[in-house]
Amino acid sequence: MVRWARRHRVSLVPRGAGTSLDGESVPVRGGFVVDLSAMDQVLELNEKDLWARVQPGVVNARLQELLRPRGLFYPPNPGSWEISTLGGNASTNASGFRSFRYGPTRSWVLRARAVLGTGELVEAGTLAWKRSAGVDLLGSLIGSEGTLGILTELTVRLSPLPARRVGLLASVPEGTSLGALALGLLWARGEGLSAVEWVDARVATEVARMEGLPLEPHAGALLLEVETPREVTEDTAARWGRGLAALGLKTEVRLFEDAEALWRARGRAGVLMDRRLGPRVREDVAVPLTAWDRLLDRVGALARKEGVDLVMYAHLGEGNLHPNFVCDPVSPQAHRLRMGLWEIAWSLGGTASAEHGLGSLKAPAYRREHGAIAFRALRELKRALDPEGILNPGKFWG
Numbered sequence: 465m466v467r468w469a470r471r472h473r474v475s476l477v478p479r480g481a482g483t484s485l486d487g488e489s490v491p492v493r494g495g496f497v498v499d500l501s502a503m504d505q506v507l508e509l510n511e512k513d514l515w516a517r518v519q520p521g522v523v524n525a526r527l528q529e530l531l532r533p534r535g536l537f538y539p540p541n542p543g544s545w546e547i548s549t550l551g552g553n554a555s556t557n558a559s560g561f562r563s564f565r566y567g568p569t570r571s572w573v574l575r576a577r578a579v580l581g582t583g584e585l586v587e588a589g590t591l592a593w594k595r596s597a598g599v600d601l602l603g604s605l606i607g608s609e610g611t612l613g614i615l616t617e618l619t620v621r622l623s624p625l626p627a628r629r630v631g632l633l634a635s636v637p638e639g640t641s642l643g644a645l646a647l648g649l650l651w652a653r654g655e656g657l658s659a660v661e662w663v664d665a666r667v668a669t670e671v672a673r674m675e676g677l678p679l680e681p682h683a684g685a686l687l688l689e690v691e692t693p694r695e696v697t698e699d700t701a702a703r704w705g706r707g708l709a710a711l712g713l714k715t716e717v718r719l720f721e722d723a724e725a726l727w728r729a730r731g732r733a734g735v736l737m738d739r740r741l742g743p744r745v746r747e748d749v750a751v752p753l754t755a756w757d758r759l760l761d762r763v764g765a766l767a768r769k770e771g772v773d774l775v776m777y778a779h780l781g782e783g784n785l786h787p788n789f790v791c792d793p794v795s796p797q798a799h800r801l802r803m804g805l806w807e808i809a810w811s812l813g814g815t816a817s818a819e820h821g822l823g824s825l826k827a828p829a830y831r832r833e834h835g836a837i838a839f840r841a842l843r844e845l846k847r848a849l850d851p852e853g854i855l856n857p858g859k860f861w862g
Contacts, residue, residue: 465498466579466580466581466582466583466614466854467583469495469496469854470581470582470583470851470852470854473852473854474495474496474854475491475493475494475495475496475854475855475856475857476495476496476498476614476854476855476856477489477490477491477495477496477497477498477610477855477856478498478500478551478555478610478614478615478855478856479497479498479499479500479501479552480500480501480520480521480548480549480551480552480555481501481523481544481547481548481549481552482552483544483547483548483552484552484556484820484821484823485746485748485820485823486817486820486821486822486823486824486825486826487823487824487825487859488555488556488609488610488821488822488823488824488856488859489552489609489610489823489856490823490824491858492824492857492858492859493857493858495854495857498614500519500520500521500549500551500614500615500616501521501549502521503519503520503521503551503616504519504521504522504523504526504549505518505519505522506518506519506522506527506530507519507617509530509531509534511534511536513591514536514621514622514623514624515574515591515619515620515621515622516531516538516619516620516622517617517618517619518550518617518618518619518620519551519616519617519618520549520550520551520552520554520615520616520617520618521549521550521551522549522550522551523546523547523548523549523550524538524540524541524542524545524546524548524549524550524553525545525546525547527550528541528545531622531625532625535624535625536622536623536624536625537622537623537624537625538572538620538621538622538623539562539563539565539566539567539572539623540553540558540559540560540562540563540566540567540568540569540571540572541560541561541562542558542559542560542819543560543561543731543734545560550618550620551615551618553569554569554573554576554605554606554607554615554618555606555607555608555609555610555615555821556569556607556609556819556820556821557569557570557606557607557819557821558819559779559782559784559818559819560819561658561659561661561689561727561779562658562659562689563779563782563819564653564657564658564659564660564779564781564782565653565657565658565659565691566623566658568819569606570603570606570607572620572621573589573602573606573618573619573620573621574589574590574591574592574593574619574620574621575587575588575589575590575591575602575618575619576588576589576602576605576606576615576617576618576619577615577616577617577618578605578612578613578614578615578616579613579614579616580612580613580849580850581612581613581849581850581851581852581853581854581855582849582850582851585616586601586613588600588601588602588605589602589619591619593621604845607821609821609822609823609856609859609860610855610856611846611850611855611856611859611860611861612845612846612849612850612855613849613850613855614855626656626658626691626692627691627692627693627694628691628692628693628694629658629689629690629691629722629723629724630689630690630692630700630719630720630721630722630723631687631688631689631690631719631720631722631723631724631725631726631727632686632687632688632689632690632700632701632704632717632718632719632720632726633677633679633685633686633687633688633717633718633720633726634685634686634688634705634708634713634715634716634717634718635668635679635680635683635684635685635686635715635716636662636668636683636684636685636686636713636715637680637683637684637715638665638682638683638684640684640712640713641712641756641757642662642756642757642760642778642780643753643754643755643756643757644711644712645686645708645711645712645713645780646660646753646756646780646781646783647753647754648710648711649688649711649780649781650753650781652707655690655707656690656691656692657688657689657690657781658689658690658691659687659688659689659723659781660686660687660688660779660780660781660782661686661687661688661730661777661778661779661780662684662685662686662687662777662778662780663684663685663687663730663733663776663777663778664684664775664776664777665682665683665684666737666775667684667685667733667734667737667775667776667777668683668684668685669681670733670736670737671685671729671730671733672685674729674732674733674736675729677718677729678716678718680715686708686713686780687726687727687730688704689723689726689727690704690723700719701717701718701719702717704717705717734777737775737788741773741775741788741790742790743790743791743792743793744775744788744789744790744791744793745788745789745791745793745798745801745802746786746788746793747786747787747788747789747801747802747805748784748785748786748817748818748819748820749784749785749787749805749806749808749809749814749815749816749817749818750782750783750784750785750809750814750815750818751783751785751809751812751813751814752783752812752813752814753783755783755812755813755814756780756783758812759785759808759809759812759814760776760785762808763776763785763787763805763808766801766804766805766808767787767789767801770789770791770797770800770801770804772789772790772791772797772801773789773790774787774788774789774790775787775788775790776788779818779819782818783814783818784818784819787805789801802825802826803828806826806829806832810832810833815833816829816832816833817829822859822860823859823860824858824859826860827858827859827860827862829860830860830861830862831862843861843862846861
């Protein structure tokens with residue numbers, strides 16, 4: 465198919481579940497959409513070396529269901545994990561709640577097969593967990609959003625399932641330094657901390673209302689996931705309450721024996737915010753943890769300057785903020801908000817995209833973030849792997 469498309473100069477846009485928030489799988493210059501969702505087989509599962517060989521249309525949640533009875537799991541879990549495909553996750557280098565401890569998708573892909581824009585089939589990577597073999601094509605394919613090649617097979621690393629995963633929920637009063645909290649919790653990974661999330665007061669209110677949780681009014685919320693051995697008998701909530709108090713957050717901690725129940729509650733609140741707020745600019749930037757408080761102050765000032773409503777949630781432990789500006793997402797105002805937000809993130813040493821990818825919406829950020837010289841070098845890689853530019857054109861390559 466790719467060889468035919470190259471001969472006829474026809475564009476091809478790979479697509480998995482189509483959950484991409486920045487237009488990664490949206491065709492903007494015509495051509496054909498290559499729907500990979502039917503390539504949904506788990507081809508091989510190696511429980512000794514801990515890897516699975518899968519087709520790109522396998523849904524993240526389905527792989528987790530297959531692994532759970534075997535005492536295994538696949539750590540990358542983007543918020544759309546119940547419907548997103550592993551090929552799409554790899555194409556955008558997706559992250560999720562547990563990336564605080566386990567890292568993004570790129571850290572968990574051992575090997576990939578892809579059809580390049582030349583029509584050639586390439587296999588990148590090995591089955592070894594550790595390698596240092598020069599410049600890595602695999603690392604370039606992961607996160608390339610189908611612009612360098614169409615992923616047809618992935619071999620992903622697996623991990624033993626933690627014996628016990630609990631969720632913790634605590635109120636975060638207005639005026640709390642999120643930077644100090646994030647920096648303190650960074651050292652708690654050694655204590656089994658695997659996720660550090662924050663939602664602002666508006667989202668926290670929805671969580672409290674729907675789930676009947678004892679959150680303080682007009683306060684944000686901290687959501688944690690902790691992995692512990694089964695034999696732990698101490699009061700986990702009390703222990704982490706003492707730890708948070710030492711970081712300056714003196715509040716009641718609520719325990720969720722099943723961490724997934726906490727994430728489901730968080731997810732339901734997000735759906736309700738969708739209904740209440742309507743169309744909005746949903747962004748995704750990240751900064752160093754020491755810049756957290758400055759980021760929040762400047763984002764708030766940007767929203768006030770533009771006169772728009774603002775709702776925020778974050779992967780707090782990774783400096784990753786998701787500001788939601790309530791306005792028409794294709795308006796001139798939306799463009800100003802995006803550009804203003806990116807400038808804020810860059811000025812603080814951060815990035816315009818922490819996990820959503822670039823697609824067409826963030827295409828202008830790619831050249832600016834990498835700089836002219838690096839962009840030129842990367843553009844040559846694109847030309848080498850896709851000489852006619854038929855793979856997902858109109859995205860961040862310009």
